[in-house]
Amino acid sequence: MDLQLTGRRALITGSTSGLGEATARLLAAEGAEVVIHGRSAQRAQAIADSIIENGGKVFVAVGDLGTDAGADAVAERALDGGALDILVNNAGAYEHLDWAEATSDIWLHTYNVNVVSGVRMIQRLVPAMRERDYGRVVTIGGGLGTQPFDSHPHYNASLAARHNLAVSLARDLAGTRVTSNVVAPGAILVPAVQDFLTALAPERGWGGSWEEIEHNSVREIVPNDRTRYGRPDEIAGAVAYLCGPHAEYISGATIRVDGGTVRSAF
Template sequence: MDLQVKGRRALITGSSSGLGEAIARLLAAEGADVVVHGRDVTRTEAVAKDIGAVAAIGDLATDAGADAVATAAGEIDILVNNAGAYDTVGWPESSAELWQRTYNVNVVSGIRMIHRLVPGMRDRGWGRVVQIGGGLAMQPMAMQPHYNATLAARHNLAVSLARELAGTGVTSNVVAPGAILADATRDLLIGLAPSHDWGTEWPEIEANAVKSFVPNDIGRFGRPDEIAGAVAYLCSPYADYVSGATLRVDGGAIRSVA
């Protein structure tokens, strides 16, 4: 299926690894002119070279870093705000300073790029802005309260931006992943399997780990490529009629009729 993004220039923040890298690879395969972003020069340039993309280096938690990335990226048609950070800190340890730092990294960094790149989309009459959110925005857990709140902020700002951009040809939406299987996650689960009696073979370990940690209708963890597919759809002309929406890709983990 041709997603009709050939020739569109796309910046995916935080795309030197993980979900961001999967999104960058798929959009590049679909013919988009991709800009790979990261803070680590070696890793970012390696991904960019592998997929025939441009590398943009900078810390989006600072104005100077955002300026550097915007300059390297140039005129952008598609902005995917994926960059962010999380930890396993609970309420007792989540200081006000940690809340502020996490909000800056996970929310304000995306706003910096919106301010720098979306006006050009509006002027040209076409564009896509996609926030990477998550189910914890709607059903937060006790752990990571500061991280949960930043996901909710990403969802909220995406809808507000959609209203701001009404009638301009630029859309704003959210992709909300569930628990996604990265290499480090797989290694962790295999290491935990003996003490939790999850079995010895990977299919059994994954199924039992899902039941324990992230129950969902599919019975497994999501894959980065599945998130990339949802993002690519929202970036395509097939999503012209999608505005201010949240596309959940979580195996049915979030139980909601809305």
């Protein structure tokens, strides 16, 4: 299926690893020119070089979106190559802390990094999309935003805020050809997750092989219909769909990519 992204320009924040990297690679493979963003110029350039080797078109924008100055620098660099059609707000941070460990300072830091960073990019880039009457904003949320665990409350709450702001933006964009939607991943297998689960396996009795660890840990921690963890490419596929013209009639929606973890009556 041709997603009709050739000639579009996309900024994917936090795209030097994980879901952001997978999304950037897929959008580039679909013909979009992608802007790789991160706080490390070396890591961002390495991803860019890899995409270029595969025939993709790439820019690199480096900066800390947790500050206004950093957001200014990233937006300015991203626009150096031309107008942006797509903004994927993926950048964020995560710490596994319980209620006692998550101090008020950590709550404030998490909200700034996970929520306000996306707001900064929306305020800098979406007005031009509105003027041109075309654009796609995709926010990466998560199932914990609607069904939180008892731990890492600061992170759960920040995901809920990301969902909320994306819908508010969609309402503000009513009557334009700029859309705002959310992709909500479930538990996704990235290297850090696999390392964490493998280290925890002996204590939990999950087995020795990765196949055993995945099956048993999913059953215990995040039971879902697919009986496994998701893969970054599966999140990227949902994002890519929302970025194209086939998703023109989707507004303020949350696309769950969680294997059926989150249950809903609707």
